[in-house]
Amino acid sequence: QVQLQESGPGLVKPSETLSLTCAVSGYSTSSDYYWAWIRQPPGKGLEWIGSINHSGTTYYNPSLKSRITISIDTSKKQVSLKLSSVTAADTAVYYCGRDRARGPTDHWGQGTLVTVSS
Amino acid sequence: DIVMTQSPDSLAVSLGERATINCKSSQTVLYSSNNNNYLGWYQQKPGQPPKLLIYWASTRESGVPDRFSGSGSGTDFTLTISSLQAEDVAIYYCQQYYSTPPTFGQGTRLEIK
Numbered sequence: 001q002v003q004l005q006e007s008g009p010g011l012v013k014p015s016e017t018l019s020l021t022c023a024v025s026g027y028s029t030s031s032d033y034y035w036a037w038i039r040q041p042p043g044k045g046l047e048w049i050g051s052i053n054h055s056g057t058t059y060y061n062p063s064l065k066s067r068i069t070i071s072i073d074t075s076k077k078q079v080s081l082k083l084s085s086v087t088a089a090d091t092a093v094y095y096c097g098r099d100r101a102r103g104p105t106d107h108w109g110q111g112t113l114v115t116v117s118s
Numbered sequence: 119d120i121v122m123t124q125s126p127d128s129l130a131v132s133l134g135e136r137a138t139i140n141c142k143s144s145q146t147v148l149y150s151s152n153n154n155n156y157l158g159w160y161q162q163k164p165g166q167p168p169k170l171l172i173y174w175a176s177t178r179e180s181g182v183p184d185r186f187s188g189s190g191s192g193t194d195f196t197l198t199i200s201s202l203q204a205e206d207v208a209i210y211y212c213q214q215y216y217s218t219p220p221t222f223g224q225g226t227r228l229e230i231k
Contacts, residue, residue, distance in 0.1 A: 046168065046211060046222040061219040062119075095167055104158035104215055106179070108167035 002027040004096050004109035011115050012090075018083040018114055022096030025077065034059070034099040035079040037070060039092040040111070047092075051099050052079060086116045120144050120214050124223035130231040137199040139226045141212035146192045149216065156216035159188055159197045162225075163208045171210075172197065204230065 008020035022035065036051035050060040052070045060068050069082040079096060093113050097105040121144040131137040147156045155175035160168035170179045172188035175195055185200045199206055207230060212223040 045224050046213075048220045048222070050219075059218050063219075097167075099215075099220075100173075102156070102215065104160075104170050104173045104213060105168075106170050106173075108169070111167055 002098060002107040004098065004107060006094060006096050006109045006112040008094075008112060008114070010113060011117060012086055013118050014087055014116055015085055018081070018086050018090065018094075018116075020081045020094055020096075020112065020114070022079040022081075022109060023077065024079065024098075027098070028074075028077070032101055034101060035072065036097045036099045036105055037079075037081045038095045038097055038105065038108075039090075040095070041089075041092045042113075049081065049083075049094075053101075088116050090114070091116045119219060120147065120217055120221050122212055122214055122221050122223040124210075124212060124226045126226060127224070128227040128229065130229045131199075131202045132231045133204065134201050135231075137202050137206070137228055139197045139210050139212075139228070141190075141195045141197070141223050143193045143195075143214050143216075147214045147216035148192050155191055155195070156214055157188075157190070157195050158213045158215065159186075160211045160213065160222075161206075161208045162211065168211060199228075202228075202230070 003025045005023045012018045034051040034053045037049040050070050052058045067084045071080045093111040095111045096109045098107040123142045125140045157175040159172040162168040176188045209225045
């Protein structure tokens with residue numbers, strides 16, 4: 001049973017870097033799946049941020065590419081997200097998920113709310 | 119980016135009746151080499167993450183009740199709930215994964231009439 005758990009600060013100041021970690025259990029991160037980050041502003045829809053596979057191959061949303069870094073530590077079964085120069089528009093619930101290769105997101109974490117505010 | 123547009127934005131259906139949600143993509147999501155539509159449907163209940171219901175436009179995810187079905191091809195797709203149950207109250211999203219970035223529709227809120 002794949003389980004994903006996001007963790008990180010719930011409050012980040014404007015212009016700083018948002019850092020989140022996703023712990024994966026019940027499945028190896030050294031596999032053919034991609035591990036994704038998706039966000040959802042309060043009361044709004046879903047935005048795919050980016051993904052990474054076990055080899056470190058990344059795909060980023062072009063709208064965020066200049067500010068995103070996604071990394072993976074297969075030994076710790078962790079996937080990390082860094083989003084720099086945050087503004088209030090980056091306030092959202094951040095989900096990590098498992099993407100099937102060229103496929104949908106079939107497992108999701110519970111999500112973590114990150115608020116950008118001074 | 120491929121733009122996904124759902125209709126209606128909200129829908130109220132009586133228990134036991136059929137619910138139909140539409141999704142239109144700004145360009146085809148049918149990959150001609152394998153004849154697969156790169157289209158999924160998700161259900162999101164309040165305070166929960168989305169749950170995958172349907173992929174390849176019409177393949178039901180394991181464990182999803184058979185009252186949920188997906189249809190369509192190319193740019194026009196439909197999610198149908200054949201007999202609405204109280205637990206189906208949720209927001210439903212379509213998603214294309216044909217090209218990067220994967221993009222979602224704006225969501226359709228389904229309520230009980």
